[in-house]
Amino acid sequence: MSKTRVEAFSDGVIAIIITIMVLELRVPHGTDLDALKPLVPILLTYLLSFVYVGIYWNNHHHMLHMTSRISGMILWANLHLLFWLSLVPFVTGWMGENHFAPLPTAVYGMVLLGAGLAYTILQATIISDQGERSALAAAVGADLKGKTSALLYASAIPLAFVSEWISDAIYVFVAILWFIPDRRIESRLKGE
Amino acid sequence: MSKTRVEAFSDGVIAIIITIMVLELRVPHGTDLDALKPLVPILLTYLLSFVYVGIYWNNHHHMLHMTSRISGMILWANLHLLFWLSLVPFVTGWMGENHFAPLPTAVYGMVLLGAGLAYTILQATIISDQGERSALAAAVGADLKGKTSALLYASAIPLAFVSEWISDAIYVFVAILWFIPDRRIESRLKGE
Amino acid sequence: MSKTRVEAFSDGVIAIIITIMVLELRVPHGTDLDALKPLVPILLTYLLSFVYVGIYWNNHHHMLHMTSRISGMILWANLHLLFWLSLVPFVTGWMGENHFAPLPTAVYGMVLLGAGLAYTILQATIISDQGERSALAAAVGADLKGKTSALLYASAIPLAFVSEWISDAIYVFVAILWFIPDRRIESRLKGE
Amino acid sequence: MSKTRVEAFSDGVIAIIITIMVLELRVPHGTDLDALKPLVPILLTYLLSFVYVGIYWNNHHHMLHMTSRISGMILWANLHLLFWLSLVPFVTGWMGENHFAPLPTAVYGMVLLGAGLAYTILQATIISDQGERSALAAAVGADLKGKTSALLYASAIPLAFVSEWISDAIYVFVAILWFIPDRRIESRLKGE
Numbered sequence: 028m029s030k031t032r033v034e035a036f037s038d039g040v041i042a043i044i045i046t047i048m049v050l051e052l053r054v055p056h057g058t059d060l061d062a063l064k065p066l067v068p069i070l071l072t073y074l075l076s077f078v079y080v081g082i083y084w085n086n087h088h089h090m091l092h093m094t095s096r097i098s099g100m101i102l103w104a105n106l107h108l109l110f111w112l113s114l115v116p117f118v119t120g121w122m123g124e125n126h127f128a129p130l131p132t133a134v135y136g137m138v139l140l141g142a143g144l145a146y147t148i149l150q151a152t153i154i155s156d157q158g159e160r161s162a163l164a165a166a167v168g169a170d171l172k173g174k175t176s177a178l179l180y181a182s183a184i185p186l187a188f189v190s191e192w193i194s195d196a197i198y199v200f201v202a203i204l205w206f207i208p209d210r211r212i213e214s215r216l217k218g219e
Numbered sequence: 220m221s222k223t224r225v226e227a228f229s230d231g232v233i234a235i236i237i238t239i240m241v242l243e244l245r246v247p248h249g250t251d252l253d254a255l256k257p258l259v260p261i262l263l264t265y266l267l268s269f270v271y272v273g274i275y276w277n278n279h280h281h282m283l284h285m286t287s288r289i290s291g292m293i294l295w296a297n298l299h300l301l302f303w304l305s306l307v308p309f310v311t312g313w314m315g316e317n318h319f320a321p322l323p324t325a326v327y328g329m330v331l332l333g334a335g336l337a338y339t340i341l342q343a344t345i346i347s348d349q350g351e352r353s354a355l356a357a358a359v360g361a362d363l364k365g366k367t368s369a370l371l372y373a374s375a376i377p378l379a380f381v382s383e384w385i386s387d388a389i390y391v392f393v394a395i396l397w398f399i400p401d402r403r404i405e406s407r408l409k410g411e
Numbered sequence: 412m413s414k415t416r417v418e419a420f421s422d423g424v425i426a427i428i429i430t431i432m433v434l435e436l437r438v439p440h441g442t443d444l445d446a447l448k449p450l451v452p453i454l455l456t457y458l459l460s461f462v463y464v465g466i467y468w469n470n471h472h473h474m475l476h477m478t479s480r481i482s483g484m485i486l487w488a489n490l491h492l493l494f495w496l497s498l499v500p501f502v503t504g505w506m507g508e509n510h511f512a513p514l515p516t517a518v519y520g521m522v523l524l525g526a527g528l529a530y531t532i533l534q535a536t537i538i539s540d541q542g543e544r545s546a547l548a549a550a551v552g553a554d555l556k557g558k559t560s561a562l563l564y565a566s567a568i569p570l571a572f573v574s575e576w577i578s579d580a581i582y583v584f585v586a587i588l589w590f591i592p593d594r595r596i597e598s599r600l601k602g603e
Numbered sequence: 604m605s606k607t608r609v610e611a612f613s614d615g616v617i618a619i620i621i622t623i624m625v626l627e628l629r630v631p632h633g634t635d636l637d638a639l640k641p642l643v644p645i646l647l648t649y650l651l652s653f654v655y656v657g658i659y660w661n662n663h664h665h666m667l668h669m670t671s672r673i674s675g676m677i678l679w680a681n682l683h684l685l686f687w688l689s690l691v692p693f694v695t696g697w698m699g700e701n702h703f704a705p706l707p708t709a710v711y712g713m714v715l716l717g718a719g720l721a722y723t724i725l726q727a728t729i730i731s732d733q734g735e736r737s738a739l740a741a742a743v744g745a746d747l748k749g750k751t752s753a754l755l756y757a758s759a760i761p762l763a764f765v766s767e768w769i770s771d772a773i774y775v776f777v778a779i780l781w782f783i784p785d786r787r788i789e790s791r792l793k794g795e
Binding site for chain 2: 029032033035036039040042043044047050051099102103106109110113114116117120121124125128129130131134
Binding site: 221224225227228231232234235236239242243291294295298301302305306308309312313316317320321322323326 | 418419422423425426427429430431433434436438439442443444447458461465468469472476590
């Protein structure tokens with residue numbers, strides 16, 4: 028079974044997700060600077076979510092590059108990841124419009140955690156299909172970065188009720204952590 | 220005539236359908252748990268429709284994989300399927316926002332029935348184009364699963380006026396039935 | 412210059428156009444049949460426009476199939492066609508929500524005429540690039556069908572102010588005329 | 604690392620950007636010419652932005668055509684460009700709905716400047732990856748056109764507060780300047 032359509036479909040869904048988020052930036056009625064002010068937190072959240080979805084796209088790109096074969100299980104694990112990513116525009120809008128209030132900030136973390144776990148499940152499904160000796164298994168290794176991120180998201184959820192700024196700082200920190208495409212895979216590809 | 224563009228176009232349309240459904244999850248104005256409550260039935264309907272559209276994408280993927288040649292008739296049968304699928308976001312929103320009221324629940328079943336019949340027509344069009352001895356014809360066989368689903372949708376429509384929960388249970392049951400990609404085709408592909 | 416990306420980009424734009432039209436079918440607040448009634452003309456217009464966009468996609472598919480080379484002029488002629496097609500959701504919504512009132516019906520015809528002319532320009536651009544002896548030039552011939560459609564659209568625009576039903580009948584008639592993918596090209600492909 | 608998915612993803616995002624702009628053309632409630640009048644500036648801005656996004660797509664198409672290899676840096680430089688382009692629908696709607704008022708006109712210029720700089724950064728990233736002797740480096744040369752455009756955008760931002768028409772004229776002028784796909788690259792391709 029070819030992976031071309033899985034890539035094409037995922038590209039389509041991720042492209043739409045990353046683009047419809049901008050629809051939350053509603054055109055203001057005024058034409059002065061005051062009209063733009065309420066949009067600043069929305070723009071910042073949009074930027075954060077854009078980077079997150081971009082990271083997922085980059086890593087997905089790398090992971091499927093190392094995948095030789097698609098099974099029915101992989102198709103569903105992939106759709107599961109896309110489901111969580113499709114909730115990102117909603118939580119982005121909710122957090123942005125409410126100036127990073129505690130509950131929206133916590134729910135944002137839940138969706139990031141869900142997407143992170145879905146990515147890990149997809150990765151494990153591909154590795155279990157390709158064997159522990161596959162290039163992907165070697166490249167992922169103990170997946171410390173994935174586990175650290177999940178822990179950080181999980182701690183950001185309750186911490187949003189202490190102070191939303193702690194959680195926001197965690198989200199920004201994890202984004203920076205992943206900003207660079209997975210070097211483990213990239214260095215492996217170069218060594219090929 | 221190549222099938223690449225038919226796949227690409229279908230991927231595009233299905234990717235948009237699966238993603239714009241999430242726009243019905245409108246950002247609430249409040250920031251407490253009460254603000255999220257009315258979204259629960261919308262989220263559940265979204266999840267159900269996401270799984271349905273995912274099933275259609277998976278099966279479409281498998282079916283076109285076994286299709287060697289595209290004719291004008293197949294193009295239109297494919298567009299006919301996409302038309303019914305494009306109505307899914309509308310009925311999803313209507314059913315979700317009205318807490319599974321009888322009429323929206325029945326109309327949801329009509330759209331599922333329409334999509335199911337359109338899929339059967341597309342399948343029959345491809346088989347008639349490729350011949351009864353084609354791999355797809357052998358894989359589909361008597362298509363018991365397709366016929367059962369159509370019967371179940373057709374019964375769910377009037378039953379929504381008895382109790383919408385019966386219909387909802389039928390929709391969930393059919394989704395589970397199809398959850399796994401068409402093993403008939405998949406096992407055939409492995410035997411290749 | 413490869414035509415893959417031109418096809419992919421056009422597929423993307425047309426897939427989005429055909430799908431966002433359904434957003435005009437707004438979820439009604441009521442849950443009885445009365446709530447659905449105002450949606451009937453919108454659904455009918457959606458169906459008509461879906462068929463039109465489907466026809467354009469099919470013919471575009473056939474035309475590019477016979478195109479070997481993409482020039483800068485062809486890129487812009489293609490974008491020009493996509494521009495007119497992108498106005499279809501707007502005029503579809505306007506005509507549907509106003510129960511086929513005269514002005515929206517006339518403007519609908521203007522957009523169809525614009526798209527038709529843009530298609531003819533794209534076709535002429537490709538033929539002029541490939542030479543009068545190319546397969547496409549032979550397949551298109553005198554393009555009677557294209558010219559007839561343009562004349563019919565042009566007459567439907569003023570006729571909408573006499574009676575909108577005449578114009579609507581013309582739109583349905585032209586759609587039927589084009590429903591079948593361009594046999595001239597298809598028969599030629601079979602003869603290859 | 605293959606460039607197919609980078610092209611496919613960029614095509615998807617740009618296709619969505621160019622198409623969702625038309626959603627700002629909201630269906631009017633009236634059915635006479637007066638109902639269309641307020642849409643005229645929105646339609647004009649839409650046309651301008653459509654041409655701009657079309658120019659970016661064309662040039663992106665040409666540039667990636669000359670790119671042999673994709674690195675992690677290039678992926679992010681590409682996403683950075685897509686981020687700026689994704690803001691185009693927002694500023695298009697804001698400028699169009701406010702009849703080209705000074706601040707929206709200036710912000711429109713800022714987004715064009717941002718997209719222009721992002722394009723230059725992407726170009727420089729690709730050239731630095733491929734070496735100064737690559738075909739792309741030769742084709743781009745001193746990039747006078749890119750530098751001129753950036754200067755013109757930068758001057759249009761403050762000039763919007765003198766008279767918005769000056770800025771609008773600059774935007775139209777730069778669009779005309781770029782209307783033709785990059786001849787430097789195209790002529791080079793022909794010479795291959």
